[in-house]
Amino acid sequence: MSHEATTRPGETAAAAGSGEELRPVPFRGGGFKHRPLGPVAPIVFLAILALWELGARSGFISPIALPAPSEALAALGDLIATGMLWKHLGASLYRLIVGWTLGSLLGIAFGLLIGLFSLARAGLLPLVSALFPIPKIALLPLFIIWFGIGEGSKVATILFGTFFPTVIATYGGVDNVDRNLIRMGQSFGLSWLSIVRKIIVPGAMPAILSGFRISASIAIVLLVAAEMIGAEFGIGAYILMAGALFALDQLIAGVAILSVLGLIIAWLIGKAEKRLLAWRS
Amino acid sequence: MFTISRRLLGVLALSGAAALATPASAADKINIGILSLVSHSPSIIAQARGYFADQDLDVEFVSFQAAQPMAVAIASGDVDFGMTAISGGLISLADKGVVKIIGGALQETPEIDGQKILASKAAFDDGVKTPADLKGRSFGITTTGSSFHYMAHKIADKEGFDRSEIKVKPLQKVPAVIASLKSGQIDAWSIVPNIAGALTSGPEVVEIGRISDYIDNYQVTTVFTSTANVTDKPDLVKRFLAGVSNGIADYNAALVDKTMSEEETAEIVAMIHKYVYSDQPIEKADPRIRAGAMRINENAALSVASVEDQLEWFKSENLVPEGVTMEKLVDTSFVETR
Numbered sequence: 001m002s003h004e005a006t007t008r009p010g011e012t013a014a015a016a017g018s019g020e021e022l023r024p025v026p027f028r029g030g031g032f033k034h035r036p037l038g039p040v041a042p043i044v045f046l047a048i049l050a051l052w053e054l055g056a057r058s059g060f061i062s063p064i065a066l067p068a069p070s071e072a073l074a075a076l077g078d079l080i081a082t083g084m085l086w087k088h089l090g091a092s093l094y095r096l097i098v099g100w101t102l103g104s105l106l107g108i109a110f111g112l113l114i115g116l117f118s119l120a121r122a123g124l125l126p127l128v129s130a131l132f133p134i135p136k137i138a139l140l141p142l143f144i145i146w147f148g149i150g151e152g153s154k155v156a157t158i159l160f161g162t163f164f165p166t167v168i169a170t171y172g173g174v175d176n177v178d179r180n181l182i183r184m185g186q187s188f189g190l191s192w193l194s195i196v197r198k199i200i201v202p203g204a205m206p207a208i209l210s211g212f213r214i215s216a217s218i219a220i221v222l223l224v225a226a227e228m229i230g231a232e233f234g235i236g237a238y239i240l241m242a243g244a245l246f247a248l249d250q251l252i253a254g255v256a257i258l259s260v261l262g263l264i265i266a267w268l269i270g271k272a273e274k275r276l277l278a279w280r281s
Numbered sequence: 282m283f284t285i286s287r288r289l290l291g292v293l294a295l296s297g298a299a300a301l302a303t304p305a306s307a308a309d310k311i312n313i314g315i316l317s318l319v320s321h322s323p324s325i326i327a328q329a330r331g332y333f334a335d336q337d338l339d340v341e342f343v344s345f346q347a348a349q350p351m352a353v354a355i356a357s358g359d360v361d362f363g364m365t366a367i368s369g370g371l372i373s374l375a376d377k378g379v380v381k382i383i384g385g386a387l388q389e390t391p392e393i394d395g396q397k398i399l400a401s402k403a404a405f406d407d408g409v410k411t412p413a414d415l416k417g418r419s420f421g422i423t424t425t426g427s428s429f430h431y432m433a434h435k436i437a438d439k440e441g442f443d444r445s446e447i448k449v450k451p452l453q454k455v456p457a458v459i460a461s462l463k464s465g466q467i468d469a470w471s472i473v474p475n476i477a478g479a480l481t482s483g484p485e486v487v488e489i490g491r492i493s494d495y496i497d498n499y500q501v502t503t504v505f506t507s508t509a510n511v512t513d514k515p516d517l518v519k520r521f522l523a524g525v526s527n528g529i530a531d532y533n534a535a536l537v538d539k540t541m542s543e544e545e546t547a548e549i550v551a552m553i554h555k556y557v558y559s560d561q562p563i564e565k566a567d568p569r570i571r572a573g574a575m576r577i578n579e580n581a582a583l584s585v586a587s588v589e590d591q592l593e594w595f596k597s598e599n600l601v602p603e604g605v606t607m608e609k610l611v612d613t614s615f616v617e618t619r
Contacts, residue, residue: 064357144457228452230450230452232451237451241451244370
């Protein structure tokens with residue numbers, strides 16, 4: 001964080017000397033602003049990778065503990081060369097997109113209900129609190145019976161995982177909308193629907209979007225759990241297979257793909273934030 | 282972890298005057314990895330009956346949920362000895378030069394009931410009456426490269442259809458496979474007789490064949506340790522095998538050949554019950570422990586041919602690095618081979 005004040009000492013001193021009628025006040029706002037520092041992130045990444053490679057090559061890191069990044073890269077190369085990468089990615093992206101979209105839409109709907117209606121809050125909020133902490137992985141055997149070992153149980157795992165954080169982010173966002181704005185709307189005689197549409201939903205949007213960041217990451221985490229059940233293809237299934245065969249290079253390659261997936265999704269949500277929250281600037 | 286065993290040993294040591302003559306510090310401390318399965322009981326019996334103490338070994342048991350983490354713990358040196366099926370993970374670790382198979386344990390023999398091939402009732406009604414009908418059907422496995430995967434492909438090989446025509450479904454854990462089979466999500470599975478027996482007694486699962494018809498002298502599980510133990514402490518390995526061999530002899534006599542007196546057998550079952558089905562009262566656990574025990578090779582003898590066949594399968598499916606050899610995987614200097 002950079003918070004250098006934008007004072008210009010020479011100017012202040014000159015103003016103070018020239019008497020009372022001219023005393024320009026230096027601009028003390030600003031600061032606490034993030035400057036975009038583009039090259040820092042790649043440099044940190046590359047430095048860690050270089051250290052890791054060096055450690056693995058020199059034998060400081062044993063091959064059982066961690067394979068060299070170059071080996072993981074080779075495994076990734078194999079995946080691309082055989083065309084399996086697209087099969088795995090396609091299967092996983094389908095589950096992620098369907099599960100996360102349905103989970104988020106349902107989550108926003110329930111979150112708005114809880115945020116807007118007292119009856120819904122009294123009835124549903126304890127339910128959400130009771131169901132949120134249940135580890136979805138523990139329910140896998142039940143999911144098999146309920147949703148089958150096809151796509152159903154995989155999508156359901158991700159759906160349940162993303163639903164609850166979205167509900168909480170949404171109703172929290174609704175609760176935090178500036179009451180003065182709502183009252184102003186009411187004094188101007190806006191209808192209830194207008195207030196919801198023009199004040200509450202945009203006001204809750206920042207919270208919903210940061211909820212998306214969390215739920216998207218949870219969806220990626222749950223991908224491995226979801227693909228535990230009878231998945232032939234998928235990044236999670238690939239990672240599980242690599243783990244079972246103790247093929248560490250493939251394991252790291254799979255984990256790296258998940259990381260990249262996370263980065264891409266975070267970037268997309270960043271774009272969405274810029275667009276949807278344009279009204280703030 | 283099980284500190285009970287050490288305490289028990291302490292009590293034994295205090296009760297005997299002879300214990301004063303041989304200080305406890307003389308015993309070598311070893312950790313043995315076990316799963317809560319009846320097939321792991323030779324170590325439990327050897328410990329409870331003092332066969333390890335006779336070999337001057339101070340044993341501590343470490344419980345695992347699956348074979349794979351046990352293999353990794355042995356590679357890292359946290360656990361010294363273990364007994365599990367030959368998995369892709371184990372071979373991969375052997376290729377890296379950190380673990381070695383030193384003996385055999387559970388083996389399919391024609392005269393003893395072995396692993397069963399099961400079908401879900403829905404699949405059975407749909408025409409899966411024998412393993413030959415598994416062409417085009419789904420088969421539950423825990424993970425890619427597990428013993429279940431191997432068995433599925435051996436059935437395909439012997440019945441003469443392509444391995445890809447039996448659709449293996451990785452479900453990670455045995456309970457998940459059971460749930461899938463019972464609900465008809467998968468068509469078939471193969472499993473040791475005591476679990477198979479419990480399943481076929483219900484209406485949802487039907488037995489359609491036996492694994493021993495498809496794999497000759499299948500060496501289901503093996504005894505393994507770290508390469509460091511093999512090269513640096515061969516004497517320790519020999520003493521462990523001597524102790525566990527006595528446990529194997531008792532296990533076979535009590536549960537497989539049933540030549541032991543009922544009184545002694547009950548005593549053995551009680552020992553096993555401390556670690557296996559320990560969440561159930563002994564009256565309930567007793568028949569489950571006794572049912573369908575498979576033979577464990579005397580003196581931990583190893584069927585090299587079977588291990589080789591399994592290694593070849595792993596290689597043919599590209600599940601292990603190409604360079605793995607039998608020499609890297611097995612050290613045959615400790616036990617009798619056949």
